[in-house]
Amino acid sequence: MTAIADLPPGLLMMIGALFLPLLARRMQAWTVLALSALSLALFILTPSGDHGNLTLFGAELHLVRIDSISRPFAIVFHLAAIISAIYALHVRDPRQHVAGALYAGAAIAAACAGDLLTLFVFWELTAISSVFLIWASDNERSYRAGMRYLIIQVTSGVLLLSGAIVQYVETGSLSFTSFVGADEGLTLAGKLILVAFGIKCAFPLLHNWLQDSYPKATVTGTVFLSAFTTKLAVYSLIRGFAGFEPLIWVGCAMTLFPIVFAVIENDLRRVLAYSLNNQLGFMVVGIGIGTELAINGTVAHAFCHIIYKSLLFMSMGAVLYRVGTIKATELGGLHKSMPWTTTFCLIGAGAISGFPLLSGFVSKSMIISAAAEQHMLGVWIVLLIASAGVMEHSGIKIPFFAFFAHDSGKRVQEAPRNMLVAMAMASAGCIILGTAYPLLYGLLPHTLDYHPYTTTHVVTQLQLLMFAGLAFVFLMKMGWYPAEQRATVLDTDWFYRIAIPRLVAKLRTGIVAADSAVRTAFISGLTDVLDYARAAFCETGLFGRTWSTNAMAFWASALLAASLVVYYL
Amino acid sequence: MNASGSTNNPSWFERPQNIRNMIIALVVSCAGLALADLFYTNPHPHFPIETTFAFQAWFGFVSFVVIVFLGRLLRLLVSRPEDYYESEEQDHDRDR
Numbered sequence: 001m002t003a004i005a006d007l008p009p010g011l012l013m014m015i016g017a018l019f020l021p022l023l024a025r026r027m028q029a030w031t032v033l034a035l036s037a038l039s040l041a042l043f044i045l046t047p048s049g050d051h052g053n054l055t056l057f058g059a060e061l062h063l064v065r066i067d068s069i070s071r072p073f074a075i076v077f078h079l080a081a082i083i084s085a086i087y088a089l090h091v092r093d094p095r096q097h098v099a100g101a102l103y104a105g106a107a108i109a110a111a112c113a114g115d116l117l118t119l120f121v122f123w124e125l126t127a128i129s130s131v132f133l134i135w136a137s138d139n140e141r142s143y144r145a146g147m148r149y150l151i152i153q154v155t156s157g158v159l160l161l162s163g164a165i166v167q168y169v170e171t172g173s174l175s176f177t178s179f180v181g182a183d184e185g186l187t188l189a190g191k192l193i194l195v196a197f198g199i200k201c202a203f204p205l206l207h208n209w210l211q212d213s214y215p216k217a218t219v220t221g222t223v224f225l226s227a228f229t230t231k232l233a234v235y236s237l238i239r240g241f242a243g244f245e246p247l248i249w250v251g252c253a254m255t256l257f258p259i260v261f262a263v264i265e266n267d268l269r270r271v272l273a274y275s276l277n278n279q280l281g282f283m284v285v286g287i288g289i290g291t292e293l294a295i296n297g298t299v300a301h302a303f304c305h306i307i308y309k310s311l312l313f314m315s316m317g318a319v320l321y322r323v324g325t326i327k328a329t330e331l332g333g334l335h336k337s338m339p340w341t342t343t344f345c346l347i348g349a350g351a352i353s354g355f356p357l358l359s360g361f362v363s364k365s366m367i368i369s370a371a372a373e374q375h376m377l378g379v380w381i382v383l384l385i386a387s388a389g390v391m392e393h394s395g396i397k398i399p400f401f402a403f404f405a406h407d408s409g410k411r412v413q414e415a416p417r418n419m420l421v422a423m424a425m426a427s428a429g430c431i432i433l434g435t436a437y438p439l440l441y442g443l444l445p446h447t448l449d450y451h452p453y454t455t456t457h458v459v460t461q462l463q464l465l466m467f468a469g470l471a472f473v474f475l476m477k478m479g480w481y482p483a484e485q486r487a488t489v490l491d492t493d494w495f496y497r498i499a500i501p502r503l504v505a506k507l508r509t510g511i512v513a514a515d516s517a518v519r520t521a522f523i524s525g526l527t528d529v530l531d532y533a534r535a536a537f538c539e540t541g542l543f544g545r546t547w548s549t550n551a552m553a554f555w556a557s558a559l560l561a562a563s564l565v566v567y568y569l
Numbered sequence: 570m571n572a573s574g575s576t577n578n579p580s581w582f583e584r585p586q587n588i589r590n591m592i593i594a595l596v597v598s599c600a601g602l603a604l605a606d607l608f609y610t611n612p613h614p615h616f617p618i619e620t621t622f623a624f625q626a627w628f629g630f631v632s633f634v635v636i637v638f639l640g641r642l643l644r645l646l647v648s649r650p651e652d653y654y655e656s657e658e659q660d661h662d663r664d665r
Contacts (some may be wrong), residue, residue: 036618042661062634077592141655143657173624259636259638260636260639260642260643261643262640263636263637263639263640263641263643264640264641264643264644264648277645296608308574326599333580333583333584333611335580336580344632372616374617375615375616377616377618380615384625384628384629384632385632385636387629388628388629388632388633388636389632389633389636391629392633392636392637404582404630407579454612455609456609456611456612459602459605459606459609460619460624460625461625462602463599463602463603463606463623463625463626464625464626464628464629465629466595466598466599466602467599467602467603467626467627467629467630467633468629468630468632468633469624470595470596470630471593471629471630471631471633471634471637472633473592473595474634475633475634475637480637480638481637482618482637482640482641482644485644485648486651487644487648487649487651488648488649488650488651488652488653488654489644489647489648489652490646490647490648492650497654497657498657501658563642
């Protein structure tokens with residue numbers, strides 16, 4: 001067992017992924033599933049502690065660190081990989097299977113990395129492998145979005161590596177521990193690494209790669225994408241920046257602004273991407289608070305979130321797969337032809353909104369309670385507003401516009417069986433986590449006595465959600481709810497997709513104009529000189545015409561006199 | 570539920586009578602939840618506002634409405650035609 005424990009968890013999936021193209025196409029999907037299941041079994045058998053210790057160029061490396069923080073993340077990553085693999089069983093595209101298995105394996109290995117160098121290697125591997133899930137859509141838009149995604153993700157990795165190098169130079173150690181000093185200040189290494197994590201965690205203003213790329217990935221690819229990258233960043237933030245107070249405000253901003261964007265977004269997978277952003281905000285707030293309850297809440301919320309967010313992306317993926325579009329304006333009335341997908345989507349919507357008996361209820365409330373226990377009234381209010389916002393975009397908008405609303409007249413088949421099985425498993429996960437919550441709480445880093453199902457909590461949460469639902473009905477009846485519109489919603493990607501190219505184009509036009517002006521001036525100057533020379537040397541010109549003998553004799557003696565003067569001076 | 574029904578065959582969720590009943594059920598349960606506040610006391614209130622009558626109920630309602638109206642304002646600012654990026658990006662390609 002020790003030899004296996006020394007290898008990064010997920011390595012089996014990564015190595016297996018490389019051999020997938022050798023297999024028959026219909027075997028590839030099943031192999032990914034088998035590899036994920038086997039990897040989970042191996043991981044559960046691996047004891048906690050530091051493994052795979054080695055010294056490389058004088059630096060101590062710990063390839064594997066399994067403790068109470070990395071264990072829940074690695075377990076839920078495995079579960080997500082298994083569910084996503086089942087969801088993708090019908091896919092016959094080797095690229096997606098290789099990318100999916102490699103990506104999941106790398107994320108698991110990264111979550112168990114004990115030092116910054118190992119973390120960097122798997123961090124970059126998640127970026128490079130996942131981009132193929134976007135490119136596999138095989139169109140110009142996804143190619144461009146994938147390129148932008150890759151540039152941003154690799155930048156994050158480069159910052160992480162820079163931070164790791166600075167850390168090594170300053171302290172002589174590469175170990176991945178907290179960067180938050182006693183005085184709450186960050187070293188240069190800490191700052192670099194915080195930005196690296198912040199990009200991957202989609203901090204405000206660094207967030208837009210998420211809404212840009214996830215909706216352009218393939219139907220099955222988005223499910224993989226939604227599970228790993230951002231939650232790996234959450235894990236890393238817990239490890240490195242728990243209790244770093246500015247994160248509370250970063251998290252508050254993250255919970256608030258996406259809900260407003262989600263109201264007007266037409267692409268339902270993009271709505272889910274905004275919703276993902278908003279959910280990450282809850283986790284970042286928890287990391288910033290940093291108390292035992294808050295960290296427990298963050299880990300629990302990440303765990304539940306991976307399951308219900310995959311469920312929601314799976315249900316929207318099934319709609320996209322069958323209908324061919326995911327625009328709210330084109331959908332509606334699908335509950336008639338896709339009843340199972342509708343049911344599963346509603347379970348996911350209930351879980352993310354935090355309805356009692358479903359997973360979001362038992363995890364999100366820990367973060368909100370942690371804010372209340374620290375007497376942070378502002379943060380507590382922001383989180384309540386954000387909870388009402390979740391109800392708006394994921395609880396109501398997603399299921400309502402896809403499956404109910406006005407009938408679009410589209411009649412399609414129910415989702416393929418493997419998709420339904422994957423969605424059923426995720427739905428069961430949401431219900432089990434919400435009801436048998438001690439199972440989840442047992443996995444958390446700190447042992448705490450926390451009971452989610454108190455009368456106060458159940459009643460107040462239901463008040464919030466049901467009155468939010470009532471507000472929806474009220475706005476609909478008054479005709480004040482904004483109708484869905486076909487539109488592109490601008491976000492910060494506008495700056496690098498339009499503003500900067502436009503500026504560069506202007507700059508280029510300016511440089512071209514200046515350049516051509518200089519050239520024209522030079523050429524016209526040269527032409528003038530040539531014209532003059534031509535005039536001077538032609539038959540009638542000063543130098544070209546025939547001179548008289550007298551003039552020549554005069555000039556010859558003048559030259560002779562001049563040379564004599566020069567000689568004697 | 571009707572798996573292959575035609576458009577003019579409304580499902581259970583589309584019949585006006587059922588929709589009205591669902592809305593009535595929602596209003597009744599909301600009223601019940603608000604009134605439930607009278608029958609228990611919060612053992613560990615952290616903020617005074619928590620203990621006011623049906624705080625999370627009206628707060629949820631108001632937040633939802635405000636969010637939706639903010640969305641409508643935001644739409645005025647950042648909404649562009651559907652092919653906005655495609656046409657713009659092609660323009661830049663032509664520059665090159």
